[in-house]
Amino acid sequence: MIKKISAAQAYPLRQAILRPDGTLKDCQFDGDELASTIHFGLFDGDALVAIASVYCRDYESNEYYVGKGYQLRSMAVAKMVQGQGVGQKLLTAICDEMKIMDVDYLWANARVSATSFYRQADFDISPNVFDIADVGPHQHIVKYF
DSSP, X not given: OEEEXXXXXXXXXXXXXXXXXXXXXXXXXXXXXXXXXEEEEEEETTEEXXXXXXXXXXXXXXTSOOSOEEEXXXXXXXGGGTTTTHHHHHHHHHHHHHHHTTOOEEEEEEEGGGHHHHHHTTOEEOSOOEEETTTEEEEEEEEEO
């Protein structure tokens, strides 16, 4: 089941998957508590096995992206269910929600290692690679609705 969760519910899985050498505090981001931010969780029974957050935020350099934008951040899938389609299921639900909300595009700074995952979901991938300190190489991705 996919449902909206609190930021605090997302932090443990964020930390375990995205910042394994960090702390829960390292996983608290600006905007997590805004009313416009939505945190999604996919549950297997009572276990939270996948998360992602979306922030009402236009792309920083809005030359190419027109309209209302949301940023996807902190998508994480528990190791025990990776490779089973859980992440695609959650991402599809998020994209469906963005369409309902009349969002024009969803964008992210995706880890280079995850770009094939986003390509499967019809995101456009920028060829430019940039580094995020203490995290690694990333590429901009975007999906228009």
